[in-house]
Amino acid sequence: QVQLQESGPGLVKPSETLSLTCAVSGYSISSGYYWGWIRQPPGKGLEWIGSIYHSGSTYYNPSLKSRVTISVDTSKNQFSLKLSSVTAADTAVYYCARVSKHGSGIYWGQGTLVTVSS
């Protein structure tokens, strides 16, 4: 059974870059699916950040596109998120996810809280 595990700093200073990694087990990233990131500010709703196909094609939320980079490392079976120039508004639980070919099903990691504060 596939498992996704986020890792990275829980605290990031304003204006710095948030970096998270998602380790995938039980399934090879190279085999298919889209892999992505979704976030949820405390007490609020869900926001898609972006996704990457195993081939390396990337798709980003237009509202975040200028600050987001998603990459994949098939040798380590993991993918990563970088979000630059963070502010307090970027404080959220960040979920990594596997998304089906047509977008019809999201399988989520457990999520990790990232707080932006000095």
Added chain:
Amino acid sequence: EIVMTQSPATLSVSPGERATLSCRASQSVSSNLAWYQQKPGQAPRLLIYGASTRATGIPARFSGSGSGTEFTLTISSLQSEDFAVYYCQQYNNWPRGLTFGGGTKVEIK
């Protein structure tokens, strides 16, 4: 961007009663609509995709309907474990994007 609007924001229901949740899209998403359940401290769980197809392992008391811009999630007889927040999500433009509704909290009356 397609905007998803859910109503009501909060629904108070007694155990055993029916719950009806609504989701509206700002433009047609055909049947490219999913529903998720989220409990406190947990990641969302897929309930319905294709507007009306239950995901693996989802009880029959959960049903979805609708197409175009109007969608409904119905829980026929609420169980204690069903009290949670429910989100709709459209994927009509996938992989170029997907958007979620603001959520409906189903609470015990």
